[in-house]
Amino acid sequence: xxxxxxIAAKTEQLTALRRKLHQIAEPGWCEYQTxxxxxxxLSELPVTIYTGTDAVESSARMGLPSAEEDAYFFQLAxxxxxxxxxxxxMQGGHTGAVAVLDTGKPGPDTALRFDxxxxxxxxxxxxxxxxxxxxxSRHPGYMHACGHDGHTAIGVELVKLCVENVDQLTGTLTxxxxxxxxxxxxxxxxVEKGWLDGKDYFFSGHIGIHDLEVGTIACGTxxxxxTTKLDVTFTGVSxxxxxxxxxxxNALLAAASAxxxxxxxxxxxxxxxxxxxxKLTAGEGRNIIPERAEMMMETRGETNELNNYMxxxxxxxxTACADMYGVEVTIDVVGQGSTTESSKAIGAKLSxxxxxxxxxxxxxxxxxxxEDAALMMNRVREQNGEAAYLLYGTPLPYGHHHxxxxxxxxxxxxxxxALAQLVTTYHEKERVSR
Numbered sequence: 001x002x003x004x005x006x007i008a009a010k011t012e013q014l015t016a017l018r019r020k021l022h023q024i025a026e027p028g029w030c031e032y033q034t035x036x037x038x039x040x041x042l043s044e045l046p047v048t049i050y051t052g053t054d055a056v057e058s059s060a061r062m063g064l065p066s067a068e069e070d071a072y073f074f075q076l077a078x079x080x081x082x083x084x085x086x087x088x089x090m091q092g093g094h095t096g097a098v099a100v101l102d103t104g105k106p107g108p109d110t111a112l113r114f115d116x117x118x119x120x121x122x123x124x125x126x127x128x129x130x131x132x133x134x135x136x137s138r139h140p141g142y143m144h145a146c147g148h149d150g151h152t153a154i155g156v157e158l159v160k161l162c163v164e165n166v167d168q169l170t171g172t173l174t175x176x177x178x179x180x181x182x183x184x185x186x187x188x189x190x191v192e193k194g195w196l197d198g199k200d201y202f203f204s205g206h207i208g209i210h211d212l213e214v215g216t217i218a219c220g221t222x223x224x225x226x227t228t229k230l231d232v233t234f235t236g237v238s239x240x241x242x243x244x245x246x247x248x249x250n251a252l253l254a255a256a257s258a259x260x261x262x263x264x265x266x267x268x269x270x271x272x273x274x275x276x277x278x279k280l281t282a283g284e285g286r287n288i289i290p291e292r293a294e295m296m297m298e299t300r301g302e303t304n305e306l307n308n309y310m311x312x313x314x315x316x317x318x319t320a321c322a323d324m325y326g327v328e329v330t331i332d333v334v335g336q337g338s339t340t341e342s343s344k345a346i347g348a349k350l351s352x353x354x355x356x357x358x359x360x361x362x363x364x365x366x367x368x369x370x371e372d373a374a375l376m377m378n379r380v381r382e383q384n385g386e387a388a389y390l391l392y393g394t395p396l397p398y399g400h401h402h403x404x405x406x407x408x409x410x411x412x413x414x415x416x417x418a419l420a421q422l423v424t425t426y427h428e429k430e431r432v433s434r
Contacts, residue, residue, distance in 0.1 A: 003161065003165065003417070003420050003421075003424065004417060006161060006164065006165075007157075007161065007413050007416050007417050007420065008413065010157055010160070010161070010413070010416070011412070011413045013157070014153055014154075014157045014412045014413060014416065015153075015409050015412060017037075017041070017152075017153040017156060017157070018149050018150050018152075018153040018409065018412060019130075019133075019135040020037065020135075021034060021037060021144070021149040021152050021153060022130055022135050022136075022137065022143075022144050022149040023135050023136065023137060023138050024037070024080075024137075024138065024139070025118035025119075025123075025137040025138075025139050025142045025143050025144045025149070026073050026095075026117065026118055026139065026142065027065065027069070027073075027117055027118055027119065027120055027142060027180075027182070028063065028065070028117040028179055028180025028181070028182055028183060028185050028186060029061065029063075029064055029065050029070070029093035029095055029179055029180050029185070029186070030065055030069060030070055030072075030073035030074075030093065030095065031073075031095040031096065031116050031117055031118075031179050032073055032074055032076070032077035032082065032087065032090055032095060033073075033076065033077050033080055033082065034095070034116050034117075034152065035051065035086075035090060035095045035096060035097050035116070035177070035179075036077065036080075036082045036083065036086055036087075038097050038116070038152065038155075038156060038177050039051060039086060039097055041156045041160075042097075042099050042156065042159055042160075045099075045159065045160065045163045046101075046163060046166075047099045047100060047101045047159060047163065047175075048099070048100045048102075049097060049098070049099050049100075050097065050098040050099075050100070051086060051089050051090060051094075051096070051097050051098075052089030052090050052094045053089075053094055054089075054098075055094070055096050055097055055098045055190070055193065056094055056095075056096050056179070056186070056189040056190055056193055057189045057190075057192040057193040058094060058189075059192075060188050060189040060191075060192035060193075061093065061094075061180070061185070061186070061188075061189045062180075062183075062184075062185040062186075062188060062189075062229075062333075062334055062335050062336065063180065063183050063185035063229060063231075063334035063335045064093050065093060070092070070093055073139075074087070074091065076139070095116075095179040095180075096116065096176075096177055096178055096179035096180075096186065096189075096190070097177045098174065098175065098176055098177070098190075098195060099159055099174075099175040099177075100172065100173070100174050100175075101159065101162055101163060101166065101172065101173045101174075101175070102172050103166055103169045103170055103171060103172065103173075103427075105169075105170040105171065106170060106171070107169070107170025107171025107172070107427055108170070108171040108172075108200040108201055108426050108427060109171055109172045109174075109198060109199050109200050109201075110171065110172070110173050110174070110199060110200060110201040110202070110203065110423070110426060110427065111173075111174045111175075111176055111195060111196055111199045111201075111202050111203075111376070111380070112155065112158070112173065112174070112175050112176065112202070112203045112204065112419065113176045113178055113187075113202070113203075113204040113373050113376055114151045114152055114154060114155030114175070114176065114177050114178065114204070115148045115151055115152075115178050115179075115181035115186075115372065115373075116148055116151070116152045116177050116178065116179055116181075117148055117179055117180055117181055117182050117186070118137070118139075118142050118143055118144045118145070118146075118148065118149070118182075119142065119143060119144070119145045119146060119182055119401060120141060120142055121141075121142070121143050121145045121401065121402075121403055122140065122141050122143070122403060123136055123137045123143035123145070123403055124403040124404040127404070128403075128404045128406065129406040130406060143403070143405075145400065145401050145402060145403070145405040146182070146400045146401060146405065147206065147207035147208055147400070147405075147407055148181065150207045150407060150409075150411065150412055150415075151205075151206070151207065152177060153412060154412060154415045154416050154419070155175055155177060157412075157416050158175070158416050158419050158420060158423075159175050161416065161420055162420075162423060168424075168428055169423070169424075169427045169428060170427050170428075171200075171426075171427050173423065173427070174195060174199075176190055176195055176376075178190055178372065178373075180372075181371075181372040181373075183229050183334065183335040184227055184229060184335040184336055184337035184370055184372045185229070185334065185335045185372070186372055187372035187373060187374075187375040187376050188336070188375055190376070191375050191376055191379050196376050196379040196380055197379070197383065198383065199380045199383070199385050200385050200386070200426075201346070201380070201385060201386050201387070201388075201422075201426055202376060202377055202380040202385065202386070202387035202388070203346075203387075203388055203389075203390070203419055203422050203423075204373045204376070204377075204388075204389050204390070205221075205389055205390035205391060205392055205415065205418070205419070206221075206367075206371070206389070206390075206391055206392065207392045207394055207407050207411055207415065208391075208392070208393075208394050208396050208400060208407055208411075209365070209367060209368075209369075209391050209400070210365055210391065210393070210396075211394075211395055211396045212391075212393030212394065212395070213360070213393055213395070214393060214394055214395070214408045214410040214411050214414060215359045215360055215393065215410070215414045216359070216360045216361075216362060216393030216414075217350070217359050217360065217361050217362070217390055217391070217392060217393065217414065217415075217418045218361075218362055218363070218364060218365040218390060218391035218393070219346075219347035219348075219350045219351050219361050219362065219363065219364060219388075219390065220342035220343070220344065220346070220347035220363070220364035220365075220388055220389065220390070221342045221364055221365060221366070221367045221371075221389040221390070221391060222341075222342065222364050222365065222366045222367065223272075223302065223366035223367055223368055224337075224338075224339045224340050224341075224367050224369075224370065224371055224374050224389075225272065225274065225300040225301060225302060225307070225337075225339065225367070225368070225369055225370045226300065226301050226302075226303065226304045226306070226307035226337060226338050226339045226370070227298055227299065227300045227301075227307060227335070227336070227337040227370035228298065228299050228307060228310075228311045228333060228335070228336055228337075229296075229297075229298045229333070229334050229335030229336070230295075230296075230297050230298065230299070230311075230314070230331055230332065230333060230334070231294070231295070231296055231331075231332045231334050232255075232258075232294070232295040232296075232297060232318055232329065232330070232331050232332075233292070233293070233294050233295075233329065233330045233332075234251040234252075234254045234255045234258075234282075234292065234293040234294075234295075234322055234325075234327050234328070234329050235251060235291065235292055235327060235328045235329075235330075236248065236249030236250055236251035236254065236289070236290065236291045236292070236293075236325065236326070236327035236328075237249040237289070237291055237327075238284075238288060238289055238290070238291035239288075239289040240287065240288070240289075241286075241287045241288060241289055242287060245289060247289075248289025248291070249289070249291070249325060249326045249327045250289050250290055250325055250327070251282060251290050251291055251292050251293040251325070251327050252282035252283050252290035252293050253290075253325055254293065254321050254322050254324065254325035254327045254329070255280055255282055255293035255294075255295055255321075256280070256282075256293075257321045257324065257325070258295070258317060258318050258321035258322075259277045259280055259295065261317050261320075261321060262275055262277060262297070262314055262317050262318075263275070264317075265310065265313045265314070265317070268301075268306055268309060270302075270303070270305070270306060271301070271302035271303060271306050272300075272301065272302040272306070273299075273300065273301050273302070273306050273307075273309070273310050274298075274299065274300035274301070274310070275297070275298070275299050275300070275310055275314065276297060276298050277295060277296075277297045278296050278297060278298065279294075279295065279296040280293065280294070280295050280296075281293070281294050282294070297314070298335075299311045299314055300369075300370055302339070303339055304338060304339055315331060318331060337370040337371065337372060337374055337375065338374045338375055338378055339374065340371075340373075340374035340377040340378050340381070340387070340389075341377075341381070342364060342377075342387065342388050342389045343386040343387055343388045344364075345386060346386055346387075346388035346422065347363075347364060347388060349422070349425050349426075350388075350390075350418070350421060350422060350425070353421060353425060359414050359417060359418060360393075365391055367389075367391075371389065373389060377389065388422070390415075390418055390419075392411050392414060392415040392418065393411065393414070394407040394408045394410070394411040395407075395408055
């Protein structure tokens with residue numbers, strides 16, 4: 001049986017796994033059930049599995065959840081009957097897993113990354129494929145609105161496929177199931193753990209991004225935006241709004257003013273810049289001067305320098321607005337992402353094997369956003385390895401991060417086949433020996 005035939009035979013279980021994962025949507029550093037599902041799928045295979053602090057560097061994690069959010073998802077995992085030893089290893093937000101397949105034969109050392117987290121979005125309950133087909137998120141307020149449930153399923157089935165064909169392969173394959181991609185918070189913890197050191201190749205990719213026919217594979221990605229994720233806290237003084245308003249320092253007004261003034265940062269001649277204030281909470285009641293306001297925001301830039309420009313301007317405006325209202329401001333970096341380049345050589349390799357590849361391979365497409373995998377790609381590239389980031393085509397009736405986001409499940413076997421094609425290109429014995 002060819003690899004393509006083997007993948008076709010796995011389509012039903014691939015789809016079933018995606019749907020299972022979709023129902024247990026968990027945000028970054030809270031992916032307890034998701035990690036356990038990955039481990040369960042791979043535990044009987046001849047691969048070495050790493051979890052907890054063996055998978056991620058604890059001190060390098062960014063943007064950790066609140067104690068309340070972490071406890072909520074940990075307790076859900078306990079109620080789901082997860083293995084106590086595994087839960088103990090993951091406790092405190094040490095989610096994610098790594099599976100290493102050593103073929104026992106000399107050859108390349110390759111890492112593949114699959115992100116596993118969901119988003120704090122309430123999923124549409126009607127006129128939405130997961131809901132209509134009976135597999136909506138069981139966690140209110142959280143959903144897989146970016147396709148990471150699909151990415152995880154793709155990664156699991158690719159591990160199984162490589163194990164089944166290990167006699168045809170050389171070298172070592174390291175499969176990284178990365179937590180906390182949303183907000184650019186998780187890759188650094190895996191990079192600092194050393195998982196990307198000494199790698200010859202790195203492969204990753206994303207479902208969707210562009211509205212494309214199923215089976216289309218973009219052989220590379222351009223225009224990764226550097227990004228900084230900021231949590232901003234304004235602290236003022238509470239007072240009675242009627243009896244003594246002058247005694248108060250209004251944190252809400254400082255934050256609201258900043259949210260507006262941040263939009264006035266001028267465009268830059270050197271390229272694309274972005275800024276978004278995604279959440280602002282403040283105040284306790286209508287007759288109380290608000291003493292605290294909390295803002296979640298981000299900057300992005302086409303280059304690291306442009307993102308630095310945006311971050312510096314944002315900090316200046318945040319500080320000025322705090323000064324204007326006589327309140328204090330603290331600014332915490334809770335996520336960081338870089339620009340990168342997808343290997344043209346790897347893309348050319350994928351395209352060159354088209355006669356043996358059943359999918360339509362097209363040239364690189366722009367990402368237009370940020371990707372935590374960029375940190376991993378850059379670590380590999382810094383050590384003279386090559387890194388590629390693919391896009392897996394699907395129609396997109398609704399865009400990413402939308403309550404009705406979904407994808408055509410035909411993209412799943414297409415993505416597995418694309419990655420399997422790269423694995424065989426660089427690891428198959430006959431091709432390696434040429």
